[in-house]
Amino acid sequence: MILPSAFYQRDALEVARDLLGKELWRGEVGLRITEVEAYRGPWDTACHTKAGRTKRTEVMFGEAGCAYVYLCYGIHHLLNLVTRDPAAVLIRACEPLAGAHIIAQRRGGKAGPASLAGPGKVGAALLLDTTWSGHRVFEQGGLEVREGARPETVRVGPRVGIGYARAEHRDAAWRLACGGTKWVSAPKGLRPE
DNA sequence: AACACGATGGACT
């Protein structure tokens, strides 16, 4: 069951929480979302929409439920899902549901939690690049986000790699992860709610 | 036109 576009028409923090446990599918590859970060809008000094509308961030000012994929450090393609405001949720880690052999191939033969814990690794496992930016994940075909079981517990902590943001945004616990799984990046920064 | 740097990850000491 694909999540409807209305799912994304909310505050990015709410969407982020509800994305935990949901499923990402592209062809034979299925991933369960285990870790996310909310980038909540232009007022959030860590959110890419803070600089206004640009060619790169254009899709975030458009339709909620679209993918926002951008190149980070010239190497990694990071997957976000556009919400309202305009804002987005970064997918930081997943655990495999299907297509393990394809994932391992795309990840240089690696397996285990370290192979999918980190946003660049998720992008690699799904073979994403910037041409996927703007793709509607609420429609059938290509990359889809489907219903999935909510986690029993949730862990929270500050977002990773945004030391440049204002302190109130930098320190806010807007990184969320499923409890009870090893498929999470930088678990040291997380605590129970 | 030039420049600094980033929502990272992998190799290495």
Added chain:
DNA sequence: GTCCATCGTGTTA
């Protein structure tokens, strides 16, 4: 722990 690949983007001139 350190180093650094690699390039699009935003800023400054």
